[in-house]
Each structure stands twice: as structure tokens, then as C-alpha cells.
Amino acid sequence: MSELNLFLFVTNICVAVLCGALLPIVPFLTRQSFLFGVKVPPEAQKTDEAKALKRNYIAITAVGGAIALAALIWQYVAAPDYTIFTAMYFPFAIIAIQLAALAPSHRRALELKSRLGWNVAEITFADTKTSFTRGNLSAMPRFWYIISLLLVFASFAIALARYPALPDLVPTHWGFDMAPNAWRDKSLGVVLSAPIFNAVMVAFMCLTGILIEKAKLPNDHKEPARSFAQHKKYRRLMGHGMGFLTVALAALFLILSLQTVYVGFAAPFWLVLALGVVPCIPLCAVAIRAGQGGTLLKVVPAEEPAAGSGDMARDNAMSDDKLWALGLLYHNPDDPAYFVGNRFGGNIGFNYSRLPVKIGAAIFILSMVATYVWLTSLFAAML
């Protein structure tokens, strides 16, 4: 138990340090057209008011991160058996810190926009070629998912082929030295659990890849052609990163499946660790380096001005800011899009006016609550 507590504690510390480093830089990864989720002219970012707002946000997130880190250490020293609960609930503390910093910044940005006249023309853009290729997913790097599916099929085929020859007890868990430390009675459910988990994981990763391709990303209304070129590069990089991670995880579960059906076979721990962790590094690097929807990427946009008459681009005070809560929650009944890039940070969010999104969000929240209640009672009983 103490070994597990130490492992969870180290994991918590890693999450805290990573989030503590990432949260304060989020405003600098966001497109210049947005200030804490409020649409503003890019020049507004250079004003003293905007800089002060960013300094305030950094201070809140930095202090919040430091308090969270201290709380983690205090909890482990004072009550190490409760580390599992900290691991479960710590992500909510991170979300709370970000919201505590974002909510007042967003409100203040709206006030500044109104007071200083940071009005922006309510223009919306689309690129016909991008819309077409995203519609039929033709630009998605499918070969990664085909390789992953082949690995899933291989894990099923090998498990089924080996099943008759397996002993009555099969290993189901391994220690850091990769020696089995848990066994269960042989059954189809036990032997196929790794392949089934592999298939579910590949399906989930494939859906994430589709989400990256389908999501509508925010653009800069002053330089739409550059924005669309950045979106294209961003989708390509993230698509390949996600595909590579999928193949690596499918290979990892194939290895775990092989360890179950070939008693005595054990892959080296470094290989398991490498397959699980290394592919995440380029993906995280791209997400940070590219910024929101690729806003920090260097691209050469097509020399093409947007069509339409020039007099359309007049600024006005009317804004679609009201469609966004905190720049994170989008609700536009007129917009048929399901997936949209958030206005704050680089994450992809949803259009909560769509019925399937509402149903999906309800199912997600209910299943999360049920899982947390169940796990909390389970671990509390083990104390």
C-alpha cells in the first residue's frame, strides 16, 4: 500500500508541476483575437489594461498552483493512506484554480471592451476546400488507425488461438520488474480483456482524431487566410501525433495480451514505459508550440483576400461574445457545428445547443458522478 501511495503521490506532484507551469502561459497560447474569451482587435493585447489583466491571471494561477502543491505534500505527510482520494479529486482543484483566475479576467475583459471600444466586425469566414476535406475526413491520417486496428486484430487472434493451451491460472497484473503479481482463473473474459480494452481504446482515440479534424477552430478576422493555413498545419501535426500515440498504445496492449497468453513472456519495463509515455511528448510539445488552433505556427498563407465587398468589414459593438460563457462554453442554436475550438486555451469544446451534445454531456456527467461515488465508497471501505 505504501508503494502505491508513493507512486500516486509522485503522480500527483507531476500533475501539479505540469499544470502549475501550463496554467499561467495559457493566455499567451491563445489567438491574439481573444482576450480571456472575449473577441477583441489584436491591437488591444498591447494595451496596459490587457497586460495588467494577464499579470493578474498569472498571479492567481501561480499562487493557486503553489497552494495546491503545498496541500499535496501536507496530505501525503499527514495522512498517506488518503493519497488515492487526492489523486481522484486533484484534477477538480486544478479546474477550480483556472476558473478562479479566468472568471474575473473574462468579466473585466468584457468591461474593458465596452469602455475602450474594442469593437470587432462580426465577420465569419469559411474556406471551401477545408470545409470539403474536413466534411469527408479525406485529410485525416487514416493509416495510423489502420495499423492500430491490425494490432487489435492480432491481439484477438493470438489470444483466441492460444486459449485452449493455456493453464488454469493466467497472469493479469505485473509489477515494476514485470514479474506477474496477480493471477485469475482462465476464462474467455480474462484472456480477452486486454484485446477488448485495446479495441475500446483505439475506437476512442480514432474518435479523438475525428474531433481534431472536424472541430471548427477560431480564426483571426484580420488575417483569415493565415488562420486557415495555421489550422491546416495544426490539424496535420496533431492528427499524426494522435495517430502515432494510438499505434503505440495498441502495441502496448498487444504486449500485455501476449504476457497473459504466453506464460513466462515479459516485455522489458522500459519498453512498456516508452510505449505509454514517449508518444505523449511530441503531442504535448505540438499542443504547446502550436498554441490555440496553430496560432503560433509559422505558415505561408495563400495570397488570397476573402471574397465579398470591402465595405462589409466595418467594426461594430454587437458581438457574438454572448454566445460564449467564459470563452469555454458555446451555445448557438443557429450553428450546426458540434465541435468548436474554445476561445480560451487550445482545447476543443462543444456547441451545447445541439441535442446530441446535451445528451452526451448529461451521460458524461452522470457516469462521472456515479464512478466517483462508487470509487470513493470502495476506497473508503479499504481504509
Add this chain to the structure above:
Amino acid sequence: MLIKIDTYAEKPIYEQLRDNILLGIASGRLAENESLPSARNLAADLGVNFHTVNKAYDALRRDGYIVMDRRTTAIVAARKTGESVLSAGLAAKLSLCAAEAICDGVDESAFAKICVESYKKIKGGGIQ
């Protein structure tokens, strides 16, 4: 081709969209037989109602600028050549344009010159 829509303009969105696509076809930025995105995908990218895009596509289809393949995919129609007469609708629009030019004091030769320059500019790939 980039499409630009002003969601708060007095001009209806479907008309702006129709004009954008028409300019794209005339300037060659949308090539003959090029597939346009589905109405749903284009509406999602522009953040406008699906029926608005459908209405613009329908107007372009009626005028013969695009054709609908099995009612799902919009394709840029082959460009007509050798026409020497304006359609009734287009002649009416040009008459109105000429009337405004006359009222604004633009003389005949200047008006003709502006018309020819505008024609050449769009055909050469430029869009105002």
C-alpha cells in the same frame, strides 16, 4: 476559396453567400466541376443556419451556376461561353446600376470604362 460573411449586415446572409460563391466562380477561384462543401459543413464553419446555406445553393442552382449531384453535393457548373445577351434579371440589375450612375453624375464613357475594368478584374482573378 475564402468566404466572408458579415452576420450583422443589412444584406441577408444567403445573398452574401451567393455573391461570394458567384465571385469565386467568375474569378476562377472556384474551378469548373469543383465540389463545394455540403450545406451542413459550410453552415457549421460559418456558424450560420443550415437552411441559409441551402437557400444560397438553391439560388445558385436555379441560375445555373452550380449543379446538385444527387441533391447532396454542390458542384460548380461548366461556364457558359459565347453569350451576347444578358438575361432579363441581369439586364434589370445593370439598368438599375446605370440609373444610379446617371443620378450620381457618371458620364456614359466613364460608366462603360468602369464596367469593362470591373469585368476584366474579376475575370483576371481579382475580387473587390
